[in-house]
Every structure is written in structure tokens, then in C-alpha cells.
Ligand code: ATP
């Protein structure tokens with residue numbers, strides 16, 4: 001008989017969350033991990049900094065879930081109530097944990113600061129719980145079983161929470177639960193909207209057990225396939241192959257199939273790094289978004305942001321009024337990329353400029369100048385300025401990625 005997957009829940013605590021001051025990205029991240037690991041995630045609960053409400057929620061979860069990951073409220077301040085709520089909910093004394101105390105003290109010593117007295121509170125853990133060391137911050141976590149549920153309590157800071165999940169929880173879960181990890185394959189696409197994508201895939205015959213989902217951001221749409229653990233690998237490959245064929249034109253990366261994956265800048269960067277090459281860029285329409293997407297990457301020594309295209313062209317001693325002539329703005333973009341490359345002594349110069357806007361519609365020109373010559377691409381985009389910035393930056397990086405791949409394949 002087929003066994004049902006164990007039921008997991010995510011419990012987030014903090015006034016900031018219920019008052020809408022921050023979004024609950026911890027719950028989203030944890031759910032994604034738990035689903036991939038083979039749990040059925042049935043519920044997210046969010047409660048503010050109120051002892052009675054926290055206590056009641058913990059008791060309810062203990063009676064209905066097999067596993068619950070809780071985040072937040074482990075800090076030293078009076079609004080950090082998690083350990084106290086656990087103590088009250090399950091009738092467990094809070095006991096001083098000398099090793100937790102030593103670690104908290106060591107964390108302050110490493111920062112060259114004395115430990116404030118309030119931090120002693122973080123070393124009080126519910127008796128019978130197992131401490132989860134926090135090697136990334138001060139608040140230790142803990143784990144315990146109550147009624148049918150295995151609880152894990154982690155700090156709220158996303159970086160610490162994720163690191164502790166990887167270190168302590170991911171290896172612990174298979175020792176307690178027999179789950180069947182699911183396989184997730186994501187097609188990351190650019191230049192096509194959700195509805196158009198839906199129409200493209202509608203005719204594909206997908207087995208009912210395969211869940212198909214979409215996730216859209218202003219610049220890209222991701223199509224996700226979730227295969228049950230027992231799904232035959234040959235049929236999986238067939239389904240993935242069908243999607244790949246239909247979506248090929250729009251896809252910049254397929255995640256979960258063992259190919260290079262990551263953000264656009266990572267994919268372009270991989271190719272630059274493998275050739276020991278560097279790139280400089282100049283942007284105007286995107287107002288710094290292109291530089292932000294590239295972050296502080298080793299292959300990018302210089303990123304210039306200009307308020308508008310005319311100022312960018314002027315910087316490269318080019319005459320913006322020449323854009324009306326033969327080849328127009330595109331030729332100017334190529335020349336700017338070439339001058340940028342030369343003046344900064346790098347392998348590639350990347351420039352993106354625009355023609356004048358009408359009714360929120362803009363014609364963009366991306367140009368790349370490198371060891372294999374110059375390339376340019378033009379494209380019309382429409383939307384509010386914020387969306388335009390994000391989409392234009394993604395297109396510039398995709399243009400770069402495609403040209404680097406083509407020049408590598410051609411060499
Ligand atoms: P600290 O020692 O920092 O107080 P903590 O375990 O008490 O750790 P919180 O005080 O609840 O954690 O949250 C610390 C910070 O982490 C919050 O200010 C917020 O920026 C972030 N954070 C907390 N919970 C979440 C969440 N569910 N999603 C995203 N960010 C969160």
C-alpha cells in the first residue's frame with residue numbers, strides 16, 4: 001500500500017511579519033525545501049510576539065503535524081518569546097545550557113565585544129530539547145519532539161536560518177522520516193509572458209502525477225515540473241524533453257537536470273571566468289540595475305551608470321544627434337562598446353542604450369565588443385519604468401550570455 005508523505009508545517013513568529021513590515025521569506029524557502037524532500041506541507045502559521053498566542057499555536061501544531069520548522073524569536077530581547085512559549089505549551093522547564101552560553105560568549109569575544117547580560121537568556125533551553133549550534137550568529141536553536149511532532153526552532157535571520165537548516169535539519173530528517181524526495185525541474189524563461197507560455201505547453205501530454213507550476217517576476221517566468229519520487233526515469237526524461245523542445249527559444253537555463261544553473265550573471269560569468277576574461281559595462285535605461293545584477297563579480301572591473309543615453313554617448317565622445325542617421329543608435333552603441341573596451345583594457349565592452357520613448361514604449365540597443373568582433377541586438381519593450389529597468393537589464397545579460405556561448409561553440 002502506498003504510504004502518505006509525512007505532514008510538515010512552518011511556524012513563523014514576530015510582530016514584523018504580522019504587521020506587514022517584512023515578508024515571510026523564511027516560510028517560502030523552508031516550504032520549497034520540505035516539499036523537495038518529500039513532505040506534504042499543509043500549513044504556514046504566523047504569530048506576533050504574544051506569549052499566549054504562540055503557546056496555543058504550538059499546542060495545535062503538536063497535535064496535527066509530523067514535523068514543524070519554526071523561525072524567529074530566539075534573540076535576547078523581550079519580544080523574543082519562543083523558548084518561553086515552548087516551555088509554557090509543553091510544561092518544560094527552561095534550563096541553563098552551559099555549552100550554549102559558552103558559544104554565545106565566544107561569538108562576542110570573536111567580535112571584540114563584551115557580552116551584554118541580556119544574552120544569557122539565549123542559553124536557556126527547554127529541558128529535554130537538543131541544542132542546535134549556531135555557528136553563524138548568537139542565537140542557538142533547539143529541537144524536540146512533542147506529541148506526534150518533531151519541532152525544530154531556528155533563528156529568524158534568513159542567512160542563519162538557512163545555514164542551520166542545511167547543517168542540522170537536512171541530515172536529521174532522513175533519520176526520523178521515511179520520505180521520497182521529489183524531483184523538481186525548472187525552465188527559466190525570458191521574453192515570454194505567463195499566458196503565452198501556458199498556451200505553448202497546453203497541448204503537451206503531461207501525466208496527471210506531474211505537478212506543473214509557474215512563477216513570474218517582472219523579468220522572467222519560471223515553469224516548474226515536480227515529479228513524484230516513484231515516477232519512471234525514462235518517462236521523466238521524455239516529459240522534460242518535450243518541454244525543452246517547446247520552450248527552447250525562450251529558455252536561458254534548465255534547473256534540476258545537471259546542467260549549469262544560476263542567475264543570468266552567473267551563467268555569463270562562468271563563461272568569462274573559464275576563459276580568464278573580463279568585461280566592463282555601461283548602462284543608461286537600467287539605472288544601475290545591470291550593475292546590481294552582476295554584483296561584485298571578479299570578471300567585472302567596471303560598471304558605469306548614466307542618467308540617460310545622451311549622457312552615456314557624450315561620455316564616449318559620441319554625438320547623440322547622429323542616431324537619426326543610417327544604422328542610427330545601434331551603430332553608436334557598438335562604437336561606445338568598442339571605446340569602453342579599449343579605454344578600460346578588458347576583453348569585452350557591453351553597452352545598452354535606448355531610442356527616445358513614446359507612450360512607455362522604448363527601443364533598446366545592446367552592443368557587445370570583444371575579441372571576436374562586435375555584435376548588437378535591438379528590441380522594443382513596453383511597461384512602467386520599474387518594469388522596463390528590470391526587463392532591459394535581463395535582456396542585456398541574456399544577450400551577453402548567448403554571444404559568449406556562441407563564440408565558445410564557434411571557437
Ligand atoms: P535575533 O537574535 O536577530 O533577534 P531571532 O531568532 O530572535 O534572532 P527575530 O528577532 O525574530 O529572530 O528576527 C530577526 C530578523 O530576521 C528580523 O528582524 C527580520 O529581518 C528577519 N526575519 C525574521 N523572521 C523572518 C521571516 N520569517 N522571513 C524573513 N525574514 C525574517
Ligand code: MG
Nearest residue numbers: 073074075080
Ligand atoms: Mg529577535
